[in-house]
Amino acid sequence: MHSNRKTRRENYVDRGIGTLNDGYNYDEMVSVSLYFFDRATESEMRNRASFLMHHMMMLRGESSRFAEFADLFGMSFPEDEIHSTSFPVFAFHTDFGKILSNGNQSNFATIRHKDFRVCAFGAVAFYLFYRFHISNEKFPEFTKNQDCLHTIHAGRGSGARDAELRGATEDQLQRHGCWNMQSMERHYLMKLSRSSIRAVNGFPTTQGWYWLPRALIEPSESL
Template identity: 30%
Template sequence: MTGRLHKESERKREQYLDRAAGTLQDGYSKDKIKDFVRYCWQGWRTKDLKHRKPQAQESYVRTAVDFPFSHNMLLRGESRRQLQFPDLFNISLPNEGPTPCWPMIMIMNNGKTNQFGRLQYMGIMRHQDPLLCTMSQAAFYLFYRWQIVGESPPRFRSRPEWYNFHFFKGSDREKPISYEIQLKWANEVYKAINLSTDKKTHAGRAQGSKQAELEGVEETRSAVLVNGIRMP
């Protein structure tokens, strides 16, 4: 194994491959996150004067929240595709500032790295900058679906009426978005804002953990974040 890794390292040197790939240098800044979200909202209009169909507009708004979900919750693409409405809830956190604090919490018990179905949580709070606020983008996405496109909002009278609805829906709300569609729209925005990454649908998860490390989060705590906040 050691010999194979050494040969691979030598191959990369001989071919002058980017040594920054896969290191702390391989990532993006907060400004790039803002560029990503901004493009999803308005950047494409400068290049496409033809009126986009509602499906394409919805795809941009969906991608504007898919990317922050990945970065701020350190989620794999699969975890986001499997997300359903009953997996989300909020709680009140006291003593978090002068205004009420209601973070959005996601239940995770069926991810790729959670093979034993342990109950895990990931959460986010509001950000003062709307372009960096995952909760704002989530709200805009749902507003677009329910108010602009005219999709019927869930009825919460009984669990069967809404438990099967996916947050990132596919052809209908009881089907998840496919990997191919998720990748297609992410790649379109990456290309438009000149953001290069090998991770594609995992880019936010990788960079989010790196950012935590750079900002001084302890290694053990960062590992917990990457794999989900597990509660007893």
């Protein structure tokens, strides 16, 4: 241990790596986000979206580097729509990178942040807008799906995920669908922590408190 410490000192290894100092605070996050935004290039918009997605979704680096459009999807937390503003959820599925030992794949999600300066949801929108409207890249058609086999079991999985998002426990779902736990977790559940998703985006963790004033504004189509 002493030898390792001496070696680290002699090589001027940053002692903050792997400690509580290994990161950034909120103000620094805002500064980094605005740094990318102010440069207003496609690559910097992509970097900003990636930076904020990693923070808000708590992604691993390898999980996002190989992301494709097919890995992104939208959903909602239905119980929050009753007493809240519109509550879209931006989600990301990955089967690349670190897979849990039980074979589960990973789903990550975020919502619109209370502070627009660090909103990953908005950052992705800005990046896509720049890519397809400023750089004029041809927009994908999304008209072909070579693999439709997954729809055979769609009802069973969709029902389980809907019940999960509405607050059903894993034990209740297991009995309802007559699953064993490993199969249910691996193939049917989202495994998203709604409370932490709310918290990291600046909102209370309890249901029904997602209130975002800018969500009430309907942009003109001419914009």
